[in-house]
Amino acid sequence: MKNKMMNKINIVDGNITEILDDSVKISKANTMTDIVQIEINVLKDTDLTIIYQNAHKMKFDITIKMAKNISCNIYELKLQGKYKISYNYVLNENSLVNIYKIHDVEKINEMTVIHLAGEKAKLNYLLKTISTDKEKYDVMVYHKAKNTISEIINNGVNIKEGSLKFEVSSFVPKNNIDCILAQNNRIINLTNHKCEIRPNLFIDENDVIASHSAHIGKCNDEEMFYLMSRGITMKEAENLIIKGFLLKGLTEYKDEWEKIIDKYWR
């Protein structure tokens, strides 16, 4: 992988190395168990890349805290291995985090808890995954302050022996007015195995804008017809649609991701 970002954390075979400037501080718990514990504090506007590779029989417990009034792009690539991972994000007042996740792993069970703890905190979360075995993602977003915004997008393509599950829950308690929350989950399932999406909105306040969508299916028939009406074969049309679906919304690491996609759909 190219070293695109100034701030980069590599977690390979459970060993952690990092190249960080003063905008990011990391602390690693010295544990003798198979749990890798990391706390990352983002102190200034920055970009951060975290690359995970070859995790086997390891559990990750990762906390990421955003200081007030800063914005950060977090790019995560998970490659190879079997992952059990839990995230805990804390976004303080007027902080913005854009999370871009690219996954090509063997198996994964991931739990993400996001606390929009300060007013005007904003989260954009985008996951792209190619699921070839069991993959399960739970995302819980707590709007703990007024005027907070969250957008969660989970996109997956399920192939081979894959079974993919997204469960997304957003919470707004009473009196936390002016929150905006959106969930958009889609799985293209190219197998006969079961995939599941559970979008949940737990809202106890009227003055909120909320939306959620969930879609599981093959490639869209009308899109297929349009592409094929220009002479493109069914297989090529499917490849184009899947590639477009998996690349849409990503800004960095697109070339690397495209190479991975090409492994499956050439």
Add this chain to the structure above:
Amino acid sequence: MDSLKIDNLTVTIDNKTILEDFNLEVKSGEIHAIMGPNGTGKSTLTKVVMGDPNYKIKKGHIYFNDIDITKMKVDGRARLGLFLGMQMPMEIEGVSNADFLRTALRSKEDNFKLYSFIKELDENVTKLKMDKEMIHRGINEGFSGGERKKNEILQMHILKPKVVMLDEIDSGLDVDSLKLVGQSVMEYYQKQKPAILLITHYQRLLDYIKPDYVHIMSDGKIIKSGDASLVKIIEEEGYDKIKESSASVRHEK
């Protein structure tokens, strides 16, 4: 000489008959316009000819140059040279127009040359007054109605079909864009001499694309055919009157 022949075609969707005993032949160098009130099966006709699997052909055949394409899949028909400029072109996120067209052209041409493709694409984008940046955006992503129609015409120029079907290509176009699109279709016609089948509601498109034949459709079949002068009669009398006189002629027979 290429020809598209629709022979005694009856088509249903959800057990409802949309086209009934429909006959039409369009040859290279001919421009046919099909007009008619809403819901008479005009768009269905173009989709069925293109191979939309949602429609069921109960009887009849579609031939391209004497090849029976009735059961051929849509991509096969397109590679033979059929093209449908759609009424409501799909938006496909994430698939760039350039990638899409390159893949389509590669599927069609054994001797694909990237440089020629880029050059031709660039020329046509300029001629159609499209934003050059659009070509790198997702297919029709964020395009206005008019931009989508221009994108269909752009695809026609790049893919060089032998049979061009344009389904309400004039809808969503402002006056200037209508003129531009009309002239662009005629430019293609002059160069390639394709068979053209136009579906339209309005005379205004026919100010630029001059049809050799005009057909009026009603209830899934052609009820009257004529030359371009038929358009004037439609404008003056409306479809209902033509339909009535056509019914009385059939009754007398």
